[in-house]
Amino acid sequence: MSASRTAAAGSRRGKRPPAARLPAEPAAGRAGRQRWYAPWTYLAAPLVLLVLFTYIPVVNMIGYSFTDWDGLSPDRNYVGLRNYVDLFTRPRLFQVFAVSLFYLAGAMVQIVVALYFATVLSFDVRLRNLFKGILFFPYLVNGVAIGFVFLYFFQPGGTLDSLLGVFGVGPRLWLGDPDLVNTSLASVSVWRFMGLNLVLFIGAIQSIPPELYEAAELDGANRWQQFRHIIVPGIKPIISLSVILAVSGALAVFEIPFIMTGGSNNTETFVIQTIKLAFNFDKVGLASAAAVVLLLVVLLVTWLQRLLVPDERGELS
Known part of the structure; x- marks a missing residue:
């Protein structure tokens, strides 16, 4: 009764009673709707x-x-x-899909070599950052420039023939012999793209907890056993990704054979x-x-x- 009389008195004086307030919305919910x-x-x-x-x-x-x-x-x-x-x-x-088999074989070699260097350089090795930079550098170079560089590398009497001549091996037509040309071009792809897989593998290996290596060393595991039972299972998704990239890349090869041979001599x-x-x-x-x-x-x-x-x-x- 007292509350009603107060409200009536307030209305007679020209004042309205205070309106009922709803509970305030939490700040987290309001921010969530706004963002x-x-x-x-x-x-x-x-x-x-x-x-x-x-x-x-x-x-x-x-x-x-x-x-x-x-x-x-x-x-x-x-x-x-x-x-x-x-x-x-x-x-x-x-x-022409048969030509892709050479690049696919080269990609598998590239993955194995990159995994080896990534494993070695993930441990405490002198000048490992320098070696990482050296191995990754070819991936940064433009593919057209690489094609022209290796044109001189494989030409008769060029750099490769000069190096092999030291061991008594005669000159070869590396880009002219149908039995050698696709192997030569695939080796260029291995040299160029190994740095990409190297970086992927190093990043994956470094994400493995170091406590696992310490426990394995306490149990007497050598480097090969650590690689087999710790590194390979730990980076399996990255290895699978690298294989997918290798297969798709082998099917879609373009730059290196186009620059170096133009697709001639069974390299199309x-x-x-x-x-x-x-x-x-x-x-x-x-x-x-x-x-x-x-x-x-x-x-x-x-x-x-x-x-x-x-x-x-x-x-x-």
Whole structure:
């Protein structure tokens, strides 16, 4: 009763009773609602670039693969699956995949060598930072420059022949002999891209807790046993990633054979052949179909590898 009389008295004096206040919203919830868009603000620029320079060109390429466009004419006649039928009825268009086997073998050698150096340089070795820089440096050099450098390295009477001449080995046609040319080009890829795998492996090895090495040394484990039972299981996802990059890279080799041989002398890769179809023979539609086939092959190989070798993080204890 007293409360009602007070309210009535206040209303007679021209004053309204105070309104009931809702409980204050927690600051964390308010900030969460206000900042839900913050991650998308940072992701906006890379997402826009990804869509503009990756997904839209891929969609356009798929569209071109169903036309007979020559790359210059404004007319693009729809031909359906004729380009794909043309591809699969020309065995020579797929024979170039045999050249990729040389680069795939070189990539496997590259992974093994990079893993060896990464393991050695992850432990306490004198001048290890210097050696890391020396091994990683080739990856920083432009591929065109590397191609021209190795043209002089492999030429008759060049650097390689001079070095081998010290051991009594005669000169060879490293880029002219069909039995040697693809091996020579694949060795250049090993030299150039080993630094990338080296950095990946070193980063993964250094993420392994050092207590595991100390416990293994107390148990009498040598370096090989530590490598086999600690390092390999601990960096298994990175090894799997390197294999995927090696397979996709072997299928899409372009720079080194194009600069050094132009695809001649049985060194033509699938990508070089696609470039020639588009720019030498003005068959952009057929070249687009070839690019779509290469994309599907890379995706299929990656999926099969994921299926056969699941990406499981090694359990270290």
